[in-house]
Amino acid sequence: MYRRLVFIALALTLIVVVLGAYVRLSDAGLGCPDWPGCYGQLTPAHAADEIAAAVAESPEGPVSMHKAWKEMVHRYLAASLGFIILVIAGLAWRRRADPSVRATIAVSLVAVVIFQGLLGKWTVTLLLKPAIVTGHLIGGLTTLSLLALLALRAAQVSRPTVPASLVRWARIGLLVVIVQIILGGWTSTNYAALACTDFPTCHGSWWPDMDMANAFHVVRELGMTAQGDMLSLQALTAIHWMHRLGALVVTGVLLVLALRLALAGQRGMAGAVFAALAVQVSLGIANVVMSLPLGLAVAHNAGAAVLLLTLVVVNERLVPARAWDLAGRRNDENAYA
Known part of the structure; x- marks a missing residue:
């Protein structure tokens, strides 16, 4: 039961x-x-x-x-x-x-x-x-x-018995996924998913004009700054662009983790990490390119949950x-x- x-x-x-x-x-x-x-x-x-x-x-x-x-x-x-x-x-x-x-x-x-x-x-x-x-x-x-x-x-x-260094990479992978999910949640709840409508650049720039202070001020109303003014496009851009940069970090770390898992003979876990990552990155890009259709947006949230579950499973299995x-x-x- x-x-x-x-x-x-x-x-x-x-x-x-x-x-x-x-x-x-x-x-x-x-x-x-x-x-x-x-x-x-x-x-x-x-x-x-x-x-x-x-x-x-x-x-x-x-x-x-x-x-x-x-x-x-x-x-x-x-x-x-x-x-x-x-x-x-x-x-x-x-x-x-x-x-x-x-x-x-x-x-x-x-x-x-x-x-x-x-x-x-x-x-x-x-x-x-x-x-x-x-x-x-x-x-x-x-x-x-x-x-x-x-x-x-x-x-x-x-x-399985694996090197201690692989366990450390798994821990790092889980940590960066958690941080990225928080950034993704902040992007979604601030309705900043379409603050940048082009890809891979944002407003045609690799470093767009951004307002970091108001973007990541936590205690405020929806769509407003802490002072009660309307949240600017620059603030929404900052939220969106930090989520994209976070995706680059997650991709790099998880690719290394998947490679190290494969080299340690854990091909099943390596494949699961790579597949979950590939699907989630593809959904993220598709949401920007296709202007956030509801089905893809929900799938991107589901993909985040699946990616998190994958890293939880990997970390739990690698506990000595x-x-x-x-x-x-x-x-x-x-x-x-």
Whole structure:
């Protein structure tokens, strides 16, 4: 039961993360302007009168019936995931002496999910502040990564013997992917994905005019500077261009990692890293060239989640077997103490 629930939660988390990207990119993030219900009701159907009044008042506004359903389906799935994670944490704690269970991570997931729920609430009530929306994305991917660790331990994956230098490259690869995902989230939540419409240059330049200070000022309203002025094109350009430069760093690091994995005889992991990277880079370029079609934009978010999962799996598998066995024995000792 524990193992099945972990894998179900992992799959559901991936769905929730991708659906969350779809809700955001289709401008349905305020489809229901309150939380956790929709105008205080369980479903948009029960709030039909309030939604109709909002549409009549502002036909081009953020509220409509189809946007409300998108938002609420995302909330229903997220709530279901939270319940499953609570059950997983309870089962993991009962089986904490089992080396295939990581009870500490399972219990920590409960705290992550609670905070993630608060971020979901603040995303709506604070009107899509970039820092909150980006934090919500990071929380979802953190949940995905922790569940992947639980699934890998439950599956008791093999751990090959590899050079310590390869483990360090895997750690660096994971770190740069995390930083790049944060940059990507900041780009998306600030609607800066089309600040540069040409490729590979931006506005015909390899170093376009940029406003770094306002671009990366965290505490501010959507589309505004900290002083309340409209965010300039130069600021949006800075956000976009830093994400592109980050993509270059990630590409270089992961290509080296894939090569070193292949030379160490780990061709399966090397192929997975290369394939996930190639797909994600291709989607990023296609989004710029094709002016951010919704399907490709959502796929790019899904690709980021898959790339992160790939690096989590690689790092977990490269943990030395001796260290993993010792961790399991420590769990046993703590449980019986």
